Amino acid sequence: MSSLNQTYPKIAEIENQLKALYERHKTEYREEIEAQGLEWEDEKSNDPWKGPFNYNCVEFRDEFGSLVEENSAKGKQARILVWREADSSMPATKQALSTKDKDHPNWRYYRPIHPVSRKPCPHPKSGWKFAYADDADSPERRSFISLDRDGRIVWGSDELKVPQLKRFLHEVETNVGKSVFTDYSDGEKQTSAMFGKSGVFLAPKHADFVSRFIQHAARQDSTIVDCFGGSGSTAHAVIRLNRDDKGTRKFVLAEVGEYFNTVLKPRVLKALYSRDWRSGKPISREGISSFVKTLCLESYEDTLNNLDLRRSDDQQTLLEHAESQGADKFKEQYNLRYMLDVESRESASLLNIDWFTDPTNYRLKVKIPGSDESREAVIDLQETFNYLIGLKIQHISAPHILTAGFERDSEGRLRLKGRLKEITGTAASPRESSSSWWFRTVTGTTLDKRKILVIWRKRPGGETPEGLEKDNLVLDEWFVKMGYSSKDSEFDLIYVNGTNNLENLKTSDDLWKVRLIEEDFKRLMFEEAEA
Secondary structure: HHHOOOOOHHHHHHHHHHHHHHHHHEEEEEHHHHHHOOOOHHHHHOOOOOOOOOHOOEEOHHHHHOOOOHHOOOOHHHEEEEEEEEOOOOOOOOHHHHHHOOOOOOOOOOOOOOOOOEEOOOOOOOOOOOOOOOOOOOOOEEEHHHHHOOOEEOOOOOOOOOOOOOEEEHHHOOOOOOOOOOOOOOOHHHHHHHHOOOOOOOOOHHHHHHHHHHHHHHHOOOOEEEEOOOOHHHHHHHHHHHHHHHHOOEEEEEOOOOHHHOOOHHHHHHHHHHHOEEEEEEEOOOOOOOOOOOOOOOOOEEEEEEEEOOOHHHHHHHHOOHOOOOOHHHHHHHHHHHHHHOOOOHHHOOOOOHHHOOOOOEEEEEEOOOOOOEEEEEEHHHHHHHHHHHOOOEEEEOOOEEEOEEEOOOOOEEEEEEOOOEEEEEEHOOOOOOOOEEEEEEEEOOOOEEEEEEEEEEEOOOHHHHHHHHHHHHHHHHHHHHHHOHHHHHHEEEEOOOOHHHHOOOOOOOOOOEEEEHHHHHHHHHHOOOO
């Protein structure tokens, strides 16, 4: 309509073009349905344009909403509005006695006078849905007189037709939601077309079916959450809607089934790559730009697989002692109450903080979906910590890799020999050696509005006294070099992994505090929620 508005054609021409648009859509919709391998007779009633088809009339109105004759439309810069005739009768329910009292303002069985024949028109069988005259006590209430004055009453060619109400398309944001959906869309045919085989998922829902709920309940920029992701129908529906109306909806899906990797994730990626598929191949390349992030949470099986029970020779000797044997004796009580806690204390699944010397290489044995086997995988400690402290991220820096030389002064104190040097480009890609240091920072705010700086570092020196001394000297120098010591007012809390001396860099005016990542990491992972 916006393109036609620039030329101001005759109303009859506009209505013909509107009719052609609807016919073109019907053809394209049928082609789309059949391209998916679906049955037209089953799917034609699901056409999302089915409601707008009835809006087949147009008129011109000015900026104030007043009706404008087509010959005056261009001069008044009027705009085209699309409308349909709508029933103007009152619902056939039990009504107040006042609706049949012609002397009452609520009279609903009046017979309006036709503007041409000047004869009375019939009223709807159940009466009008609005009173006849304006009500001074309720000036905002619609009446037949006010609607006709606004050009919203559709009169017949003579007095024999019941006048109708104009309903404008632009005033209808969405279809009225139904309490029950009847839908015969075959999700199996849709997934078969995408994967090139049937039976990839038991009774998958069709994306178009799910899109109806989204259209009724969400905006174009809403986030849609599905806690039972299944075959990925919800994500597929969001992608299709965004492609159709240029929306910015987001989706969050959760799933524990093994088909996450075999069905759900591939379906999402396929839907992004192309709108239509046949026999596992894309029909078109109508892809949309998107960012998809997957998070894998540690499962119960993963926790068990990563328990590493360690018992010293002294512990074993004590448990084998004769006085430890028997019911309710030490060995039994130890096995029931303490063994798991004591002997698994340094297990990977229980957060072995000794491994935080290299936070980019924390590993767990992760169960392979569909089997009893496990594979070793690197765990993202940095992102996990962001979630644990409830951090709203503002910035994540690129890694900084530094080299340094050391010497001792006349009093034996360690100091840098020269300056810190940063490795950039391809030289920064190999795994760092004992002569290089790696840093990465995250800044953001917590739910209580505190400003946070998180410093992750690799500590090549380990836990030896000299190693700790070198690692912390490099940390101090890097902290000052990055200007954090002069930006102290920007942060309320600074997290860093490994024991450090950052508190010594504070001045009397500084209010920031330093916390060890390892301590809060373990506390937040295993603390019991308050009752």
